[in-house]
Amino acid sequence: MAAEDLEWERSKISNQDVNLLKRLGLMKKEDAIRFPSEESYPTPPMEYRVSFVDHLIRGLSAPIHDFLRGLLFVYGIQLHQLTPNSILHVSIFITLCECFLGVPPNWALWKRIFCLRRNGSHNATYNIGGVVICVRSDVDYFDVKFPDSVQGWRKRWLYIHEESANSVEHNIVPFDGSAKILRRRSWDAEASEEEKKSTEALMSRIHQLQNTRGKELSGVQITAYFLRIRVQPLQARKNPLWTYAGANDANRLSNDLSVKDLEKLIRRISSLNKKDPIPSSCRVEPYSSANPLPENHPTVASLPPLPEDGEVEERAIVTDDNQEAPSFVNEPVDSRKSAGNSEVSSAQSPPPAVSPKGKRKRNDVEDSGTSKAEEVDPSHQKATYDPYLESLVSSMMRKKYELSTWLPYEHPMIKELIRIGSQFIGYREYANRAEEKLAEANKRANALAQKLEQSEAARKKAELVASEAKAEADEAKAKTARVEDLQKRLEDAETALNEHKAAQADREQGILKRLKSQSRRTQNQTNQEFDLENPDNDPLLDALSYLELHGAEIREGVANASAGLSALFPYFFPKKEEPPTFLALAKSFNSSEDLGLKMRQENMKIAVESTVALVADSQQTVDWMKVGDTDQIEQSRWRSLIKAAKPNTKKILAYLGIKPASTPSSSRPEV
Structure with a gap:
């Protein structure tokens, strides 16, 4: 092929x-x-x-x-x-x-x-x-x-x-x-x-x-x-x-x-x-x-x-010979x-190209713009032989010279006749194809008519089955008449149950709303939020469980914080009475005054007074004016004096109830 x-x-x-x-x-x-x-x-x-x-x-x-x-x-x-x-x-x-x-x-x-x-x-x-x-x-x-x-x-x-x-x-x-x-x-x-x-x-x-x-x-x-x-x-x-x-x-x-x-x-x-x-x-x-x-x-x-003008140049074909x-x-x-x-x-x-001597008159049908008539077969797509077209072409070729003797070939009438003939050939092609399509349409129409008969028989059978089903439905409807009272009672029970469910749902929604409000208040106070995600069974019970668990933690934390603040209160406020509530106790520590610095200064005051008392008890003559003039002491000098005084400070620190550190302090007294 x-x-x-x-x-x-x-x-x-x-x-x-x-x-x-x-x-x-x-x-x-x-x-x-x-x-x-x-x-x-x-x-x-x-x-x-x-x-x-x-x-x-x-x-x-x-x-x-x-x-x-x-x-x-x-x-x-x-x-x-x-x-x-x-x-x-x-x-x-x-x-x-x-x-x-x-x-x-x-x-x-x-x-x-x-x-x-x-x-x-x-x-x-x-x-x-x-x-x-x-x-x-x-x-x-x-x-x-x-x-x-x-x-x-x-x-x-x-x-x-x-x-x-x-x-x-x-x-x-x-x-x-x-x-x-x-x-x-x-x-x-x-x-x-x-x-x-x-x-x-x-x-x-x-x-x-x-x-x-x-x-x-x-x-x-x-x-x-x-x-x-x-x-x-x-x-x-x-x-x-x-x-x-x-x-x-x-x-x-x-x-x-x-x-x-x-x-x-x-x-x-x-x-x-x-x-x-x-x-x-x-x-x-x-x-x-x-x-x-x-x-x-x-x-x-x-x-x-x-x-x-109907003339073409001879185009030689190269064959196998x-x-x-x-x-x-x-x-x-x-x-x-x-x-x-x-x-x-x-x-x-x-x-411009010059036509050779071998020029010939153009075949008007062959090159007029209309293809040869052909019958298209989908399984074998080659044009079939058309005897009408072949005879038309041959006749026109034979009569070409005769036509030119009594009418010029370029005459508008001749050209118009050639154009009409070409169009006629083309229309014959479409007519032949239309006949084929019409035959195919008739074939499909017959097939559809056969299918229509089959569907009509199926429809009648379906109507018979539907009538039988209707009879069975009427019988079932008659039987259901005896249970209408039972259906009414069942509907009343369902209505009451639905009302009870709606009331219970409203109650649960109210509880959940209160829990969410309590969660927001707790979060604002403690920066913690309840974890209510993915409850296993009942959302309400799981939320209460989480609330109880975190509530216990909160109570224990508040108690520990209160005990710690009560223990620290006498050290920072020796002359004040401990407040009766935890909120007042916490506010005492929130003052703008630096309580730590105040406590260290108080301790330093006690240490200085104790040192002067020990010197006075030793009956040594000391010029306290010179001792108090510390502005002229350099940092290196201060460190050497502290180091030399370390062996003598142990007894004083022991007297004051303080365990001496392993390294001497080089800091100046805080003011």
């Missing part, structure tokens, strides 16, 4: 993805995005194209930019066949051209830098994301830092509204999931010598931006810039980015992202981890209304060749090193 048969499955878009699209402003218009319902294969409505969440967050938005539309046409691919990293390559290139080179996206410059490769292995190729945009191996380009893999991006598909242009030929090709990827020679198209010469100044400017020391420009900086200014590079815009006017710019889709959201988004689409810094600004100031282009700066556009074999790569593609800043050198865009 080919890889294309296994690619599409039911879309799985999370609420986080939807919220991100809202913050990015991609859902500002009501019909800008539609999310698939239950389909496992894309069936976009009219004027809608298939895209992916990971394409939109990398700069894609409808209507599609002409440069991307031209790439899809020249390379012969569809939007869903490009990988997310390829989309980011185009966004960075357009931002580089408009913001840092000051020119529209240049097709010749693109061919010098990029080429296309198929994505897959040699045994199978992908349909979704089967084409990869690569940087040429001989080109020095910015380091974009692609992630190693974009997990699950193929499952997050949706529909975007592609606004119709004046001519359907200017819209991108409608979705065709069965279209195979064919490698074309345009994938490896190189710039001509004239184009290389005209873009040499642009390449030199790119090298300057990469290699200017201290002002290097990198792919991550370019990515962060277009995400920060809230302009989608791949959207068709009224003004180029070098005219960006800040918060009031007409091309902005939303307000500035928060720093957290911006960093998270940059890390999601790049290989930066949480430790790598996110650039807050570019090292090179981009062109804008605040930094306008220099005077006489060339801004000539050079877009890929677009289909015009050609010498060039298809190339396969696996995402991500190698990115190139980053770099720096300088002034923009003047450059001229190449002249």
Whole structure:
């Protein structure tokens, strides 16, 4: 089984993805995005194209930019066949051209830098994301830092509204999931010598931006810039980015992202981890209304060749018979090193591409903007052969020359007929799908009718069971009539019991209230609080127990304090009578007078008087005037005298009833 048969499955878009699209402003218009319902294969409505969440967050938005539309046409691919990293390559290139080179996206410059490769292995190729945009191996380009893999991006598909242009030929090709990827020679198209010469100044400017020391420009900086200014590079815009006017710019889709959201988004689409810094600004100031282009700066556009007036350029397909074999790569593609800043050198865009002689008239049905009619089978998602469409195309091809002989091919009537025919084919697709859905709805209706019959039978059975239950209930009600008096007496007893319980509860609440009041008074007096937490059985009894326990402790403490104060009272108040109450006793010790100092001074007075008395008893002649003059005694002299007097003081201290200390006192008498 080919890889294309296994690619599409039911879309799985999370609420986080939807919220991100809202913050990015991609859902500002009501019909800008539609999310698939239950389909496992894309069936976009009219004027809608298939895209992916990971394409939109990398700069894609409808209507599609002409440069991307031209790439899809020249390379012969569809939007869903490009990988997310390829989309980011185009966004960075357009931002580089408009913001840092000051020119529209240049097709010749693109061919010098990029080429296309198929994505897959040699045994199978992908349909979704089967084409990869690569940087040429001989080109020095910015380091974009692609992630190693974009997990699950193929499952997050949706529909975007592609606004119709004046001519359907200017819209991108409608979705065709069965279209195979064919490698074309345009994938490896190189710039001509004239184009290389005209873009040499642009390449030199790119090298300057990469290699200017201290002002290097990198792919991550370019990515962060277009995400920060809230302009989608791949959207068709009224003004180029070098005219960006800040918060009031007409091309902005939303307000500035928060720093957290911006960093998270940059890390999601790049290989930066949480430790790598996110650039807050570019090292090179981009062109804008605040930094306008220099005077006489060339801004000539050079877009890929677009289909015009029904004519397309022959796009050769490289088959297995050609010498060039298809190339396969696996995402991500190698990115190139980053770099720096300088002034923009003047450059001229190449002249418009000249169609070769091998031009042919365009198949109006094939490229008119309407996909081939297809029947979608969920189990096998390939378009079936439509003989009507094939005959219509063949007939139009056969009659093309005949039509041109009597009506010009560009005649408005012919174009209108082609447009109506294309729409008719599209409507046939929807009609066929509607018939399938109608058949499925009839099938479901039959199943529901069968279930309705089953539920009706179940209802009748339930009604029979309910009638039997009602009869049994009536019998039970008759039996209960005999016990009505007993029920009344029981209700009276319950009422009395409830009243008794209420009275008892009121009594308990009153007791608890009194206990809490007593607890607050005790706490204010003793700085202690009753512990009434987690009583085992009865809260009232437990509270009384705690109160009794702490009350005993309080009484014992008060008694001890009273006894101690009574013992100390005679020493401090020898001439006073002990107060009769504990409160008065405690107040005696709370006076402002220092009782300890008073007691020591009293003791010193007794000691001095006793010493003088002992000297007088020894009948020694002492000049007490000199003894009393102690102001002239130095501290060292005083200590030596005390030390010499120590042997003679023992007898005096013994007489006074004081046990002498082991060391002499060096303090002066307290006054």
